[in-house]
Amino acid sequence: MSCLRWLCQRHISYAARRSFLQKVSDRMVHSEKITQRHGKILRSLIKSEDKRLMCSASRFMNLRSTPEDDGVQSEVREKVMSHLEAAWHETFREMTTYQARQLAHKGRDRHESSQADLTYGEVKFSSLARILSEDLRRHNVELKGTFYDLGSGTGRGVIAAALVGSFTRLCGVELLADLHNAAVDVQKVYEHVVAPRLGLEVEQEVKFVQGNFLKADWSDANVIFINSTCFSKPLMEKIVKQAVKLSPGTCVVTLTHPMVSPYFDLVESKKLRFFAVS
Ligand SMILES: C[S@@+](CC[C@H](N)C(=O)[O-])C[C@H]1O[C@@H](n2cnc3c(N)ncnc32)[C@H](O)[C@@H]1O
Numbered sequence: 001m002s003c004l005r006w007l008c009q010r011h012i013s014y015a016a017r018r019s020f021l022q023k024v025s026d027r028m029v030h031s032e033k034i035t036q037r038h039g040k041i042l043r044s045l046i047k048s049e050d051k052r053l054m055c056s057a058s059r060f061m062n063l064r065s066t067p068e069d070d071g072v073q074s075e076v077r078e079k080v081m082s083h084l085e086a087a088w089h090e091t092f093r094e095m096t097t098y099q100a101r102q103l104a105h106k107g108r109d110r111h112e113s114s115q116a117d118l119t120y121g122e123v124k125f126s127s128l129a130r131i132l133s134e135d136l137r138r139h140n141v142e143l144k145g146t147f148y149d150l151g152s153g154t155g156r157g158v159i160a161a162a163l164v165g166s167f168t169r170l171c172g173v174e175l176l177a178d179l180h181n182a183a184v185d186v187q188k189v190y191e192h193v194v195a196p197r198l199g200l201e202v203e204q205e206v207k208f209v210q211g212n213f214l215k216a217d218w219s220d221a222n223v224i225f226i227n228s229t230c231f232s233k234p235l236m237e238k239i240v241k242q243a244v245k246l247s248p249g250t251c252v253v254t255l256t257h258p259m260v261s262p263y264f265d266l267v268e269s270k271k272l273r274f275f276a277v278s
Contacts, residue, residue, distance in 0.1 A: 009062050014049055017057035021046045023067035024076050033073055035143075035166050037200065038080050044199040045083060053079050081129060084163045087198055088125045091159050091190045095182050097122050100154045107176035118176065119230035122153060123255070128160045128225065131253055136223070139267050141251045143167060145222030150213040150239065151175070155183035157225045159190055162204055167223070169205045173213040180210035214238050219245040229256040240264075 025046065029039035045053055056075055065072050104120035111118060132143055143165030149157035152172025162170050174180045187206050209216060214235075218224065224246075228236060240261045243252065251267070252259055258266070 009058070012058045012061050014054065017054050017061065018046050018049070020061055020067060021053060021057050021076070024072055027067050028073055028076065034077060034080065037166055037203075038084075040200070041083065041198055042076065042080050045079070050079070050083075081133070081164075084198075085125045085129070087194050088156075088160055088163055091186060091194045092154070092156065094189065095154050095186055100179065100182065103178040103182060104153070104176060107178045111176070114232050114235070116230055116232050117235050120153060120179075121227060121229060122156045123160070123225075123227050125156075125160050128157060128253075129164045132161060132164045132223075135268060135270075136251060136253075139251075141223065143223065145169070146171065146220050148173065148218045148221045148224045150218065150224060150226045151228075151231075152183060152208060153179050153227075155186045155208060157227065158183070158206060158208070159186065161223070161225065162190065162195075162206055163198075165223075167204060170207070171218070172208045173216045173218070174208065174210060175212055177210055180208055183208040214242060218242075219247075221246060221250055224250065224252045226252065226254040228254045231257060236260075 022043070025034075025039055025042045028034045028042075029036060034042065053076070056079065060069075060072050060075075067073075100122065101120050104118065108115060108118040108120075136143065143161075144167060146169040147158070147161045147165060147167040148170075149155075149161070149172040152158055152174045155172050158170050158172040161167060172183055174183060187208060190206065224243075226239065228239075231239075236257045236259075240259050240263075243259065244261065244263045246252075252264070258269075
């Protein structure tokens with residue numbers, strides 16, 4: 001013999017849930033817990049009655065939570081971030097890591113640079129999103145102005161930063177032509193499909209440049225990302241040498257290898273590191 005167990009809760013109308021979430025959104029934007037851009041995305045999720053947000057709202061309201069509660073705001077923030085992550089994956093649907101590795105492998109063989117420097121790897125959305133929106137914010141680094149990814153591959157770092165930050169210019173510099181061309185295709189998907197679907201007008205300039213970042217000018221950067229795990233010591237030394245041209249306050253996020261120079265202060269070191277020019 002078996003029996004069913006039912007759990008029922010007071011039904012809360014969708015209009016009431018939307019109104020609750022709208023208040024949460026207003027409070028969060030007002031107290032800068034989320035950016036204006038993310039507030040806009042949140043409003044469009046509320047308007048379209050996003051299923052997961054509506055479920056959360058019902059639970060919050062049944063628990064008599066208020067729009068000011070930290071727990072409510074952090075869950076709503078997480079929902080926005082997971083929506084952005086889904087958008088990032090959608091952008092790369094036609095350019096998988098496997099395909100990118102094959103392009104890199106092919107291009108690498110034709111190049112004279114150190115093979116180790118051209119080893120391919122990709123940053124995960126969650127890692128870069130956490131660094132940008134939590135670690136950098138904690139150190140009052142604004143996600144505004146110009147962002148660079150030095151060695152941008154197929155553009156995963158640039159697109160993640162475009163989604164997470166409020167940068168007005170984002171630029172990826174990549175040596176290998178096939179990876180660069182793939183990034184240009186990815187950019188089209190982002191600009192013509194993904195960003196409009198998120199309700200983001202074209203308010204950012206995303207650019208991919210093919211070439212050696214040691215010969216490029218990135219002195220106007222506000223935030224720089226370098227997935228340097230496979231970069232050799234000589235390459236890192238050249239990057240550091242060129243980086244002395246950066247303005248004070250510029251933040252460099254580098255994975256694995258530090259920026260060894262008296263021109264840089266180590267702001268925070270985790271398994272992932274980032275530096276600011278002093
Ligand atoms: C580990 S991959 C990172 C790709 C991307 N930033 C990401 O995290 O998804 C490093 C990239 O740097 C590129 N690279 C290495 N040396 C370079 C140089 N001197 N100029 C431009 N790109 C370079 C490699 O071809 C490779 O695509």
